[in-house]
Amino acid sequence: MISARVARGAAGVAGLLIAGELAGITGLIDPDLLPRMSTVLSGAVSLATDGDFLLDVQGTLLVWGLGLLIAVLIAVPLGVLLGSMPRTERAVRPLIEFMRPVPSVVLIPLVTLLIPSDHGVKVTVIVFAASWPILINTMYGLKDVDPVAKDTLRSFGFGDLSILGRVSLPSAAPFMLTGVRLATSIALVVALSAELLAGGSDGIGAYMIRAGAGSRTDLVLAATIWTGVLGLLANSLLLSVQRRAFRWHTVKSGGGS
């Protein structure tokens, strides 16, 4: 089932690559504007062993991971707090709805003024962008906890804190992980945007700027491919954690994923 899905996805990618290649060969697209797919792919392969590029990947991974970690540390406790206090939640909800659609990219100039280090700027905007899905999903997960499950523990004499720890948090955990998974993709996009816009010394975005300045469009595209691969890997890693650790949740909610 999963392998069939992978095969279909791979067929789609292959089709796109072949179409691009043919467009290049037949002269439909000027190879100076858009390099041939074969050139891009061989560029991507060579990047895998390019020390400079790997350092840049490391830079991106660092801000990506750090930003996500901070976002989780902020958004999960806040979401638990708000999710278990319905009145406060209703009070801050409009504020959340107002802040959430603010594109994190527009914060870059402002944050750049406030924070001197370019890593600090990147991490800050990643945290801003990645916190929302985690916060919203955590709040939702806490509100979704079955009242009968809570009453069960309460009837045995357990207190609020035990109920939070033994029922509410486990029950909301799958939602939190979904939030983190969504945040992971968003954080990567924002990391690249920040690197492209805020400049800075390292990161895949910085590599793209350097490659672009040297008119190596093939390498810019090759770096793009690696970015996509990173995003895909992170997503499927979290998906498999979700399937394994929260099988009960998939089963309960009807098996679909």
Added chain:
Amino acid sequence: MLDVVNLSHTYGKGPSAHQALGGIDLNVAEGELVCVVGPSGCGKSTLLRSIAGLIKPTAGQIRIRDVAVSDTPGDLAVVFQDYSRSLFPWMTVGDNVALPLRRRGGDRAARRAAAADALEEVGLAAAATKYPWELSGGMQQRVAIARALAYRPSLLLMDEPFGSVDAQTREDLEDLVLKVRELHRMTVLLITHDIDESVYLGDRVIVLKKSPATVVGELSVKLPFPRDQIATRELPAFVHLRAEVGRLVRGKDPFRPFQA
């Protein structure tokens, strides 16, 4: 053991308010098994949730062993009507049963052993390592019962515990309740809308009427023990009691005391 005095509860406020309980008086003696019968939606669960301290009744008093119940008493166990929602899907059956025992102290091994014993009692010893959602409805219900039994509560509250299982399982579970309360000398308050079941299980049957719920009658069930699914149900006294309870539930006859 349990005294409910003039208990009233109204859900909501203002024009949408709904009075579910309208001054209920009842008591359950130590070691007694009392069945509460009433039509669907009359307020049976509301009564039980008030006794368990899960909702704060708008008026009246509940006392357990002469101590007024304000919060959850802690020495009772509830088998909920929605048993499948009261089991935790992220835990194995064994862990589900063992979890409340944390309130009782004792180490992990002791809790495990007590949980295993209780599962054995309901005939589910083999299911301890399974997850609740891997079991059938009737098996889940037995897990919920095992969890309550393992806790060894001084008062066991059961809310239509056999409402959604097949007839055969239902009879087995009824006999199970009779067996364990005999074995552990437990006080039980069992809610049902099944008239036969109330007479078969109870030492006493209390009948509620609807909107708002009040007690319309009370019958002593003086049927011999041990009760038997076939023999007890064909006793003339059983048939008579069943008719009496039925009349009270339907409200056809005014209450007249019955002596068996």
